[in-house]
Amino acid sequence: MMQESGTEATNGTANQNSAAPSVEGHREVRSKSATLSSDITVSDLVNFQQQQALQVARQILLQQQQQSSAHKSPKNNDKQPAPQVPFSVAMMTPQVITPQQMQQILQHQVLSPQQLQLLLQQQQSLMLQQQQLQEFYKKQQEQLHLQLIQQQHGNKQQSKEVSVQQLAFQQQLLQVQQQQHLLSLQRQGLLSIQPNQTLPLHSLTQGMIPAELQQLWKEVTNSHVKEENSAHNNSHRGLDLSSPCPVPPKNHNQHGSTNGQYISHSLKREGSTLDDHSPHSHPLYGHGVCKWPGCEAVFEDFQSFLKHLNNEHALDDRSTAQCRVQMQVVQQLELQLAKDKERLQAMMTHLHVKSTEPKPAPQPLNLVSNITLSKTAPEASPPLSLPQTPTTPTAPLTPLSQTHSVITPTSLHSVGPMRRRYSDKYNMPISPDIVQNKEFYMNAEVRPPFTYASLIRQAILETPEKQLTLNEIYNWFTRMFAYFRRNAATWKNAVRHNLSLHKCFVRVENVKGAVWTVDELEFQKRRPQKISGSPALVKNIHTTLGYGPALSAAFQASMAENNIPLYTTASIGSPTLNSLASAIREEINGAMDHGNSNGSDSSLGRSPLPAMHHISVKEEPLDPEEHEGPLSLVTTANHSPDFDHNGDYEDDHGHEDML
DNA sequence: CATCAAATAAACATAT
DNA sequence: GATATGTTTATTTGAT
Numbered sequence: 001m002m003q004e005s006g007t008e009a010t011n012g013t014a015n016q017n018s019a020a021p022s023v024e025g026h027r028e029v030r031s032k033s034a035t036l037s038s039d040i041t042v043s044d045l046v047n048f049q050q051q052q053a054l055q056v057a058r059q060i061l062l063q064q065q066q067q068s069s070a071h072k073s074p075k076n077n078d079k080q081p082a083p084q085v086p087f088s089v090a091m092m093t094p095q096v097i098t099p100q101q102m103q104q105i106l107q108h109q110v111l112s113p114q115q116l117q118l119l120l121q122q123q124q125s126l127m128l129q130q131q132q133l134q135e136f137y138k139k140q141q142e143q144l145h146l147q148l149i150q151q152q153h154g155n156k157q158q159s160k161e162v163s164v165q166q167l168a169f170q171q172q173l174l175q176v177q178q179q180q181h182l183l184s185l186q187r188q189g190l191l192s193i194q195p196n197q198t199l200p201l202h203s204l205t206q207g208m209i210p211a212e213l214q215q216l217w218k219e220v221t222n223s224h225v226k227e228e229n230s231a232h233n234n235s236h237r238g239l240d241l242s243s244p245c246p247v248p249p250k251n252h253n254q255h256g257s258t259n260g261q262y263i264s265h266s267l268k269r270e271g272s273t274l275d276d277h278s279p280h281s282h283p284l285y286g287h288g289v290c291k292w293p294g295c296e297a298v299f300e301d302f303q304s305f306l307k308h309l310n311n312e313h314a315l316d317d318r319s320t321a322q323c324r325v326q327m328q329v330v331q332q333l334e335l336q337l338a339k340d341k342e343r344l345q346a347m348m349t350h351l352h353v354k355s356t357e358p359k360p361a362p363q364p365l366n367l368v369s370n371i372t373l374s375k376t377a378p379e380a381s382p383p384l385s386l387p388q389t390p391t392t393p394t395a396p397l398t399p400l401s402q403t404h405s406v407i408t409p410t411s412l413h414s415v416g417p418m419r420r421r422y423s424d425k426y427n428m429p430i431s432p433d434i435v436q437n438k439e440f441y442m443n444a445e446v447r448p449p450f451t452y453a454s455l456i457r458q459a460i461l462e463t464p465e466k467q468l469t470l471n472e473i474y475n476w477f478t479r480m481f482a483y484f485r486r487n488a489a490t491w492k493n494a495v496r497h498n499l500s501l502h503k504c505f506v507r508v509e510n511v512k513g514a515v516w517t518v519d520e521l522e523f524q525k526r527r528p529q530k531i532s533g534s535p536a537l538v539k540n541i542h543t544t545l546g547y548g549p550a551l552s553a554a555f556q557a558s559m560a561e562n563n564i565p566l567y568t569t570a571s572i573g574s575p576t577l578n579s580l581a582s583a584i585r586e587e588i589n590g591a592m593d594h595g596n597s598n599g600s601d602s603s604l605g606r607s608p609l610p611a612m613h614h615i616s617v618k619e620e621p622l623d624p625e626e627h628e629g630p631l632s633l634v635t636t637a638n639h640s641p642d643f644d645h646n647g648d649y650e651d652d653h654g655h656e657d658m659l
Numbered sequence: 660c661a662t663c664a665a666a667t668a669a670a671c672a673t674a675t
Numbered sequence: 676g677a678t679a680t681g682t683t684t685a686t687t688t689g690a691t
Binding site for chain 3: 469470471496497499500501507513514
C-alpha cells in the first residue's frame with residue numbers, strides 16, 4: 001500500500017530506517033560504509049564512459065583543429081593520433097585461434113599469485129596516476145569546454161590561440177584518455193588480464209588508435225564466429241572510422257548517455273534495431289533525455305528533442321569527434337568482448353571437449369553438448385545441449401553477437417517482470433561470468449537473472465557475520481544491481497516475501513532487532529524434485545568430475561583475473577570481491593556437505609553461484625548415490641538464467657517500470 | 660495438461 | 676499515525 005511507495009522513496013542507498021536507530025546501530029555503520037564506497041564507485045563508473053567519451057572527443061577535436069591549421073589536412077581525416085600499437089595487434093590474438101592454440105592458452109591460464117599481484121599493482125598505480133591526471137585534467141577541461149563552445153559558435157580565430165594551450169595539454173590528455181580507456185574496460189570486466197595477454201594489456205594502454213582498433217576488431221570478428229557474423233559486419237560498418245558519421249548513428253545512443261549502461265545494449269541494437277525506429281523513438285532519446293554522449297538535455301516531447309538534436313548535435317567538428325570517440329569505445333568493448341568469448345570457448349574446449357570438434361568458436365554451447373556426450377549419457381545429453389544460448393557466461397557482455405541467441409529469445413521480454421528465469425538454466429554461469437556480470441549489473445539496469453532467494457542468500461553470505469537486517473539486504477540489492485534502484489516497492493516486497501517464505505532464511509532475534517541468516521542446508525534442499533531425475537545431467541557429471549579441479553582452478557584464476565582488477569580499479573570495497581569469493585566457497589562447502597542430496601539440486605538453476613560450487617563439488621566426488629555430483633558442467637551451464645535480458649533491454653525503461 | 664517454483668500483488672499483523 | 680518489518684494468501688507465468 002502506501003507504505004510501499006514511501007519505501008520507494010527512501011530506498012536509495014541511504015538508510016531508510018530512521019525509526020529504528022538502535023536496531024540498525026552497529027550494522028548500520030557497516031552497511032553504510034560499504035554502501036558509501038560502492039555508491040561512489042558506481043556513480044563513478046556510470047559517468048566514466050561518458051566522461052571518457054567527452055574527453056577523448058575533445059582531444060580529437062583539438063587535434064583536428066591543430067592539424068588543419070598546421071597541415072591543412074583534409075577536414076575529417078581519420079588519422080588518429082599516435083600511430084603506435086603494433087604490439088597489441090599482434091598480441092591480442094583475437095579470435096583466430098585454433099582449438100589447439102586455445103588449449104595452450106588455457107593451460108597457461110592460471111596466473112600465479114605473483115603474477116596476479118603484479119598485475120594488481122600495475123593497476124593500482126595506474127589508478128593513482130589516473131586520478132592525478134584527472135584532477136589536472138578537470139581544470140583544463142573546463143577551460144577547453146568553454147573554448148570549444150566559443151569556437152563552435154563562430155570564433156574560429158580563437159581556436160588558434162586556444163590550440164597553443166591545448167597543445168600543451170595534449171600529451172597529458174592523451175595519457176589520461178588512454179588510461180581511462182583501459183580502466184574503464186577493466187572496470188567493466190571487459191578487459192581481463194590474461195597471462196598470455198599481459199603484454200597486450202600494456203600495449204593497450206599505450207595507445208589504441210581507432211584505426212588500429214578498427215582493424216583489430218575486424219580481424220577479430222572475421223575470424224571469430226565467422227558464420228554468425230553477418231550482423232557484426234554491419235555493425236562494423238556503422239562504426240567505420242572512415243566515415244565521419246555525421247549523423248549520430250544509433251549505436252551511440254544509450255551507451256553514452258546512460259553511461260554505465262552497457263554497450264552491449266547498444267551494440268545489440270545496432271544489429272537489430274538499426275532500422276526499427278518507431279516514430280517517436282530514437283536511439284538518442286530516452287526518458288525524455290537526450291542521450292547524446294555528454295548531453296543530458298531534457299525534453300518534453302520528441303519534437304523538441306529532434307530539434308535539439310539537429311541544432312546541438314549537428315554535423316560539426318565536435319559531433320564528429322564525439323562520434324569517433326564513441327566508435328572507439330564501442331570498438332574497444334567489442335574487441336574485448338570477442339576476446340572474452342574466445343576465452344570462454346577455450347575454457348570450455350579445454351575442459352570438456354578436449355579433442356573434439358571443430359566448431360569451437362561458433363557456438364560455445366556446442367561444447368556443452370559435446371561434453372555431455374560422451375560417456376554415459378548419450379541420449380540424455382541432448383537435453384543439455386540445447387540451447388541456443390551459448391554465450392551465456394559472457395552473456396551480459398555479449399549481446400552484441402546476436403549470434404548468440406541469448407539475446408534473442410527471452411531477451412525481448414525479459415525486461416519486464418522477470419518471472420521465469422530459468423529456462424536459461426541452460427546457460428552456464430560459470431564463476432567468471434558471474435563476476436564479470438557483477439560489474440555489469442552494477443551499472444546496467446538489467447534485471448539480474450537470479451532469483452530473489454539466491455540474491456538474498458548472496459547478500460547475507462557476503463557479510464562476515466553471515467547475517468543481515470532487512471534493511472541491509474535492501475541496501476545490498478541497490479548497491480549491487482542497478483536494476484534494483486528502481487521499483488523499490490516491488491522488489492522490496494518480494495524480498496520480504498522471500499525471506500518469510502523460504503525456510504532457508506532464518507530470522508534471528510537480536511538484542512537490537514532481528515537479522516536474517518541463511519540455512520544453507522535448507523537452501524540446498526529446495527526443490528530437489530525438479531531436475532533431480534534428469535539423467536542427462538547426471539551423466540555429465542561423471543564426465544565432468546574428472547575435470548573438477550581444473551575447473552575450479554580456472555574459476556579461481558578467472559576470479560582473480562576479472563574481479564580483482566575490477567574491484568581494485570573501481571576502488572570498490574574489496575569486501576565485495578572477497579565476500580563473493582567466500583560466499584562461493586561456502587556454497588561449495590555446503591554442497592559438499594549435502595553431497596548429493598542436493599546434487600540434483602536444480603536449484604542452481606537460479607543462482608549463479610551454485611554453479612560454482614557444483615564445480616567444486618566435482619573435485620570431491622561425493623556422490624554416493626547414483627548421481628554423482630550435483631551438477632556437471634553441463635548442468636552448470638544450464639543454469640545460468642537468462643542473461644539475455646541484457647540484450648533486449650531496450651533502452652531503458654520501457655517496460656521495466658513495472659511500477 | 661498437471662505441477663512446480665518463482666515473481667508479483669496485496670492484505671494484514673506487529674513493532675518502533 | 677506512519678513506517679518498517681514480517682507473514683500469508685492469491686494470482687500469474689514459465690518450465691518441466
